[in-house]
Amino acid sequence: xxxxxxxxxxxxxxxxxxxxxxxxxxxxxxxxxxxxxxxxxxxxxxxxxxxxxxxxxxxxxxxxxxxxxxxxxxxxxxxxxxxxxxxxxxxxxxxxxxxxxxxxxxxxxxxxxxxxxxxxxxxxxxxxxxxxxxxxxxxxxxxxxxxxxxxxxxxxxxxxxxxxxxxxxxxxxxxxxxxxxxxxxxxxxxxxxxxxxxxxxxxxxxxxxxxxxxxxxxxxxxxxxxxxxxxxxxxxxxxxxxxxxxxxxxxxxxxxxxxxxxxxxxxxxxxxxxxxxxxxxxxxxxxxxxxxxxxxxxxxxxxxxxxxxxxxxxxxxxxxxxxxxxxxxxxxxxxxxxxxxxxxxxxxxxxxxxxxxxxxxxxxxxxxxxxxxxxxxxxxxxxxxxxxxxxxxxxxxxxxxxxxxxxxxxxxxxxxxxxxxxxxxxxxxxxxxxxxxxxxxxxxxxxxxxxxxxxxxxxxxxxxxxxxxxxxxxxxxxxxxxxxxxxxxxxxxxxxxxxxxxxxxx
Numbered sequence: 001x002x003x004x005x006x007x008x009x010x011x012x013x014x015x016x017x018x019x020x021x022x023x024x025x026x027x028x029x030x031x032x033x034x035x036x037x038x039x040x041x042x043x044x045x046x047x048x049x050x051x052x053x054x055x056x057x058x059x060x061x062x063x064x065x066x067x068x069x070x071x072x073x074x075x076x077x078x079x080x081x082x083x084x085x086x087x088x089x090x091x092x093x094x095x096x097x098x099x100x101x102x103x104x105x106x107x108x109x110x111x112x113x114x115x116x117x118x119x120x121x122x123x124x125x126x127x128x129x130x131x132x133x134x135x136x137x138x139x140x141x142x143x144x145x146x147x148x149x150x151x152x153x154x155x156x157x158x159x160x161x162x163x164x165x166x167x168x169x170x171x172x173x174x175x176x177x178x179x180x181x182x183x184x185x186x187x188x189x190x191x192x193x194x195x196x197x198x199x200x201x202x203x204x205x206x207x208x209x210x211x212x213x214x215x216x217x218x219x220x221x222x223x224x225x226x227x228x229x230x231x232x233x234x235x236x237x238x239x240x241x242x243x244x245x246x247x248x249x250x251x252x253x254x255x256x257x258x259x260x261x262x263x264x265x266x267x268x269x270x271x272x273x274x275x276x277x278x279x280x281x282x283x284x285x286x287x288x289x290x291x292x293x294x295x296x297x298x299x300x301x302x303x304x305x306x307x308x309x310x311x312x313x314x315x316x317x318x319x320x321x322x323x324x325x326x327x328x329x330x331x332x333x334x335x336x337x338x339x340x341x342x343x344x345x346x347x348x349x350x351x352x353x354x355x356x357x358x359x360x361x362x363x364x365x366x367x368x369x370x371x372x373x374x375x376x377x378x379x380x381x382x383x384x385x386x387x388x389x390x391x392x393x394x395x396x397x398x399x400x401x402x403x404x405x406x407x408x409x410x411x412x413x414x415x416x417x418x419x420x421x422x423x424x425x426x427x428x429x430x431x432x433x434x435x436x437x438x439x440x441x442x443x444x445x446x447x448x449x450x451x452x453x454x455x456x457x458x459x460x461x462x463x464x465x466x467x468x469x470x471x472x473x474x475x476x477x478x479x480x481x482x483x484x485x486x487x488x489x490x491x492x493x494x495x496x497x498x499x500x501x502x503x504x505x506x
Contacts, residue, residue, distance in 0.1 A: 006032060010039040010096055014187060016089045018194035023187075028216065030187055033099035033335040034325050036371025042186055044217035050178075050224035056210030057149040057176040058230050063208040065146035065174040072172050073123025075207060078199035079168070080116030083109060086195050090160065090188070092327075097185040098159050099334040100289055101326035112164035112192075114457035115473055119168035122478055126173065137492020144482040146174025147256070148232030151225035153246070155238040156337055157292045157394075159185035160192050162237045162260065165461070165473040166481075167196075167212065170233075173481040176208075178231070180215045180222045184337060189214050222246075229253050233481060235470065237294075238262070240392070240418050258470030258480055260462045263420025263443070264392040265452040266299035266413045268435070270406070270426035271306055277449060278310065278425040282398070283317045285423070285451030287377045290333050291396030292341070295421040295445070295453045299389060300400045301409045307402050314379055314400070315360050323374050324367045331367075335374050336395060342373040345395035348388040352380045352399070355387035362397070385412050392418050406431060414442045420462075421445040421452040444471075 010032075011023055026043030045053075064072070083090070087109045094105035128142040150170040154162045159181060167177045181189035193214045200207050215221040225231050226249045235258040236246045243261040250257040267285070269278055285297035302310050324331035336342050342364065349362045362378030377396035382389055389399045403409040413422065422443040424435040432448050434440050444462050445455060455461040460475035471477040 006035060006037070006096065007039045009092070010187065013089050013092050013096070014191055017086050017093070017191035018198060019190050020194075021190060028183060028186065030097070031184075031338070032096050033337050033372060034096065034327060035369050036338075036373070037369065039096065040187060042190075042216055045215050045221060046217075047220050047224045050215055050221050051228070053178055053210070053213045053215065054149060054225070054228050054230050057178055057213065060176040060208040060210040061146065061148055061174075064176055064211060067174070067206050069123045069126055069172060069174065071206060072174060073120045075199060075203045076116050076123070076168050076171055077120045078202050079196055080113050080120070082195045082198045083113045083116065086191075087113070090191055090195070093188045093191050094159055095327055097188050098156055098289075099326070099337065101332070101334060104289060108158060108161045111161040111457060111473075112168075115161075115165050115168045118457050118474060119172045122169070123172040126478065126482070128484070131486070133488065135488075135490075135496050137490060137494060138496075139489045139491065141487050141489075143485050143487055144479070145485060147481055147483050148175060149230055150175045150177045150233045150235065150481060151228075151231040152177055152179045153222050153225065153234065153236040153238065154179070154181050154189075156182040156184040157289060157294070158237065159188040162235075162472065163189070163192060166235045166258075169472075169478050170481045171211070173478055175232070175481055176211045176213075178213045178215060178225060180225055183216075183218055186216045190216070226250055227253070229255070232256060233258065235472065236260070239394075256480065258462070258472060260294070260470050260472055261420070262294050262392045262394070262418050263296075263452075264298050264390070264416045264418040265295060265421045265423075265443070266301065266416075266419075267297055267423040267425065267452060268403075268409050268413060269300065269302045269306065269310055270424065270428060270431050271303045272427040272431075273306070273425035274427065274449070275306070275309060275313070279313050279317060281423070281425070281449075281451035282314065283321075285453040286398040287318075287321060287333055287396050288453055290336055290375070291377065292337060292394050293453055295455065296396075297398060297423070297452045298392060299385070299413075299416075300398060301403045301412060302400060303409075304402045304404050311379070311381065311400055314398075318361050318377055318379055321377060323365045323376060333374075333377060333396065335368065335372050339373060341395055342375065344393055345375060345378075345397060348393040348395070348397060349378060349380065351388045352382065352397075355382070357382045357387075357399070385415065390416050406434070410435065410440060419443040421447070421455075423447045423450065423452050425449055
């Protein structure tokens with residue numbers, strides 16, 4: 001696909017989503033990793049613009065919190081309908097901006113639809129507890145109220161789903177949202193906002209101005225959200241490095257944060273594992289999205305008794321995998337996001353060699369323009385968990401190590417900083433249950449006989465262990481977007497006082 005045709009496709013797709021803003025009138029150049037060439041240039045917001053949006057959102061909160069929750073759910077239901085209409089177009093934008101395959105792009109939009117369905121039901125289930133009280137003639141209960149303005153910061157690798165995970169829940173909970181997308185994927189954000197605005201137009205006057213807004217620009221806009229006392233909750237998706245910056249700044253002003261960060265995710269392959277199932281799960285988990293998922297499989301501990309079966313089979317799968325432009329070919333592996341990602345991969349592989357590792361693959365592939373960065377996924381056989389194995393490199397690198405003792409494998413599995421998702425491949429009930437127990441995986445997601453990659457709406461996603469993590473997209477995650485109050489009602493004729501205390505009022 002030529003650069004001109006890709007730019008034309010981008011504009012046509014944005015128009016189909018309802019975007020009316022100019023795509024060639026600004027200082028932010030949007031580059032597609034498919035070709036490494038510019039497909040648009042956008043006007044950016046300033047820090048003052050961010051402050052103005054926050055003021056508008058704060059005013060919107062005063063009105064939106066008074067709309068009954070089931071009515072708020074109706075807006076999200078309409079949003080789900082509009083997403084279904086624009087699924088193909090939004091999926092295509094994900095491919096253009098993030099380099100994902102069409103099936104992965106569509107899958108991300110499907111997650112947006114699924115969280116809308118979940119949130120619509122949730123709008124009638126924002127339950128509080130009735131609490132047993134020691135005082136006769138009293139009732140005690142908890143109630144949940146809207147929290148306030150929610151700031152959402154997202155990364156390039158999932159340019160739309162995490163925003164929907166947060167915004168669908170925030171909206172039904174009574175909160176307006178301000179979205180700061182990655183400056184590498186702002187077009188998808190504008191397309192999503194346009195789709196939501198169609199739902200807002202159908203919804204009517206109950207939706208105030210500024211209920212959902214998008215900030216386009218650099219890190220200074222995220223800084224404005226993070227430091228503003230008017231933003232009650234910051235939900236940030238990205239690297240652990242980013243989380244170490246955002247978390248303390250939000251905590252300093254006593255704000256709330258949801259940090260869904262990267263993961264140096266691992267799998268353990270036990271002697272009893274179904275080898276065919278394991279190979280498929282590990283290969284996709286390690287190579288999908290060119291290794292640019294927060295749930296990518298990056299480390300693999302293989303029992304010594306089956307190492308010589310698993311590793312040659314993985315090498316064969318890696319050697320045969322197709323790499324190329326996912327909009328032009330059926331390639332499983334698309335491009336890295338940019339040159340910085342490629343340089344990081346090369347540096348990690350060189351460091352692994354110096355630490356005694358044997359590298360298979362990892363070469364740059366001549367399947368696109370020089371401005372695009374396509375690579376062969378790499379398997380690295382390591383003598384131990386050292387050097388680059390202990391940190392996350394956002395690229396398709398799988399470090400493989402032998403183990404002999406199961407307890408030692410779990411210890412090594414847990415002995416890294418980042419950890420979001422984890423897997424074990426076994427048919428041994430004791431190994432399975434140990435991995436899921438308190439002394440097993442320390443990650444927020446622990447899977448049995450499926451890979452680390454991916455999460456399903458309904459089970460809260462998150463729990464990155466370095467930060468205590470955040471929970472999005474299901475389960476009880478809605479509580480983070482609300483504030484809780486405990487209420488005590490005295491329906492008796494007595495006012496209970498401390499023993500021996502009395503008042504003479506009359």
